[in-house]
Amino acid sequence: MAAIKKKWTGSVLAAFLAFFLILAFVPFQKNYVFVRNDTDTITAYLPLEEASFQIKYTHTIHRSDVLESYKVLKDNSLVATGLVYEDFSIGMPSDAAEGETFSERNGKYHITNMARKMADFRLFIGDVDADLFFLTASDEIDLKKTLERGQSYTVRVQRLSFIQQLKGVNLNEQEIAS
Numbered sequence: 001m002a003a004i005k006k007k008w009t010g011s012v013l014a015a016f017l018a019f020f021l022i023l024a025f026v027p028f029q030k031n032y033v034f035v036r037n038d039t040d041t042i043t044a045y046l047p048l049e050e051a052s053f054q055i056k057y058t059h060t061i062h063r064s065d066v067l068e069s070y071k072v073l074k075d076n077s078l079v080a081t082g083l084v085y086e087d088f089s090i091g092m093p094s095d096a097a098e099g100e101t102f103s104e105r106n107g108k109y110h111i112t113n114m115a116r117k118m119a120d121f122r123l124f125i126g127d128v129d130a131d132l133f134f135l136t137a138s139d140e141i142d143l144k145k146t147l148e149r150g151q152s153y154t155v156r157v158q159r160l161s162f163i164q165q166l167k168g169v170n171l172n173e174q175e176i177a178s
Contacts, residue, residue, distance in 0.1 A: 120156035
């Protein structure tokens with residue numbers, strides 16, 4: 001009887017250990033991930049709850065607001081879906097691309113029906129006092145306060161394991177900039 005109990009206890013312990021290892025190392029949760037380009041390390045992440053987000057920033061040259069809209073596809077690629085801005089200055093389009101719609105409303109220019117697919121994109125956190133926010137339906141994260149100024153990041157969607165999440169900072173939980 002004692003031998004059966006030891007064998008059963010050992011089996012339960014082995015199953016628990018296997019379950020823990022699977023949870024720790026298998027990527028299971030989709031996240032918005034910020035990878036620092038000079039070190040190629042995951043610096044921060046935000047659990048993906050909605051399949052769309054926006055980047056809102058103040059353009060550093062003409063000092064007006066810009067709003068870029070994106071959605072996440074099932075294969076984790078990103079699609080730029082819209083753009084709203086106030087000025088045709090440097091870096092801003094003066095018209096829509098083929099298949100897109102350009103309009104002006106209330107002093108702002110809108111490009112809609114965009115379908116610009118990409119695996120990821122680069123985001124530079126400028127060392128200037130200008131707004132830069134990552135927006136979802138439930139979160140508004142000031143990237144100037146959470147990521148290091150003067151650094152470049154690749155933004156993408158990827159599944160992270162528990163171990164990978166420990167290496168980065170959940171943007172819902174704390175600020176990481178120095």
